Amino acid sequence: MISIANWFSQVASITLVNLRTVTERKGSALTAAVGIAGVVLVLIGVLSIAEGFRHAMRATGADDVALVLRTGADTEMTSGLQREETRVIADAPGLARDDNGALASPELFVIINLPKRSTGTDANVPMRGVGPSARAVRANVKLEQGRWFEPGRNEVVVGAGAARAFAGTDVGHTIKLGTHEWLVVGVFSAGGGAAESEIWTDAAVLQPAYHRGDTYQSVLARLSSTGSFQAFKDALTSNPRLSVKVLRQSEFFAEQSTFLTNFIRGIGFFIAFMMALGAFFAALNTMYGAVAARVREIATLRALGFGTFAVIVSVLLESLVVAIIGGASGAVIAYLAFNGYQATTMNWQTFSQVAFAFRVTPSLMIQAIVWASIIGLLGGLFPAIHAARTPIATALRET
């Protein structure tokens, strides 16, 4: 009885022979490897957009920050709250407090048009009017350049992503919107989150500029702890003076990013699948070529007593090695080409641009190499079976 070690020795020997002959078929092997690299490049490229967007949205959301909207509103765009309501919300239990009171920021949200630096075409940019506690509520907001706006004045601070993406947002510039002019006084970061795509000003100044009267659209509030969310939510939803929905900020942004993330991923997988079909046939062709070129060698090995299964596994391993080399090359190229690439896209929930960076994560690269391996294995399977099933006597006659 041939032992397992012996079987591995068989597989290793034939595989070694196969791999040593790859250079004799470098044209077809290169075609397969490049095809697979292309699939991986596109797959990672597209998925890194989804990953970057998801990261931007996730980085915005915190578990210990709550967002209050009007009942029935899915986004801040469709929400509305009166000043009195925002006061009741700020008085609710479960909120963190400082010397000035509860850390709750009543905010409103308008969409403005600014030209993109890259194309010069106008794009929707979210402009947010925030309350005095806005920075205390958001732990990751940091001033990067200039100063914060002064309450009561037509001054804005621009998120770092927006500053990179849109023209006329440099510190010292003035943004003209209708009859109003806004002086850019600073640039802030928000840990790579969606807030970096926004332009902030004092809510009390933005309200009259956009004829919003004394209304807001949301209240963003910092909880005293992650666990106090339920108490805060219950207090608001059971209050007969309010008709609001309460969400953790993390849940809200996860929901916000779902559609676009899934959309991008869907497109990514579709394109990659179509390309994978092509790469599959390239791998198939390579391996059929490899088997055809060595039909007599394989038959000789089988005639000497090497098992059918060992032959199949060795051909699959060769195909796998070609695929992994192609896949790994594609992944490295994708990392170098896409990782950190700055872009903006439309957030369809708010109809405004979100600035984000493509993210080629290790898990994305592994995922793509797994896909490459599957393509390689499938491409090698049929030639391997063909090699193993051709009658030895017939194959030995091949020249």
Place this chain on the structure above:
Amino acid sequence: MSTTDGVLVRVKEVDKVFRRGSEEIHVLTGLNLEVKAGEFLALMGPSGSGKSTLLNLIGGLDRATRGTVEIGGDRVDQMSDHALSGWRARHIGLVFQFYNLLPVLTAERNVELPLLLTHLSKAERRKHVEVALGMVGLSHRTRHYPRQMSGGEQQRVGIARAIVTDPTILLCDEPTGDLDRKSGDEILALLQALSRDHGKTIVMVTHDPHASARASRTVYLNKGQLFSENPG
């Protein structure tokens, strides 16, 4: 391996039919053959007479349409493909007309291939390879690749590969068919020595009377039938 009356190979009432579309080609018909242990048998006949087919049946590389093939008491015709692979590795040494060496392996690695199917350690394998290459007079060419060797040398590597596991029987398919007369003579002398000095049972397919003259017995195949004398 057991023998009955000293007979190692017993082929009985064997038919071999190939199908080409709807056409049936009868290559062997009711063929009987016995080969004694230690015998050096030459199988002669014109092209297409079924010599190689018969050799393949004895070596378990092909299956008879009808009849039995028994080698040392083992019914080759009844074995599964998997069992046949193992059986070939233990009992059959194959020598091919075009050597069938793996071009990417050195002489010693080519010779070592059948030993990878045994339980021998690396050191033991190396020892066996040295002995086999020494027997064919190629101790000085162990690290050479097939492309660096002449046809005669390549065939000697092929013979070393065939004998390295000390198989029960050597099956040689036109072993001198691709060689010049001088190299062919050297190969035949080597096979003769293996039979005479080491008691190897050899079945050799050839169409060369010069080659068959080295064998201890010659049988002739013509139109699927076996003759003890050349039917002309």
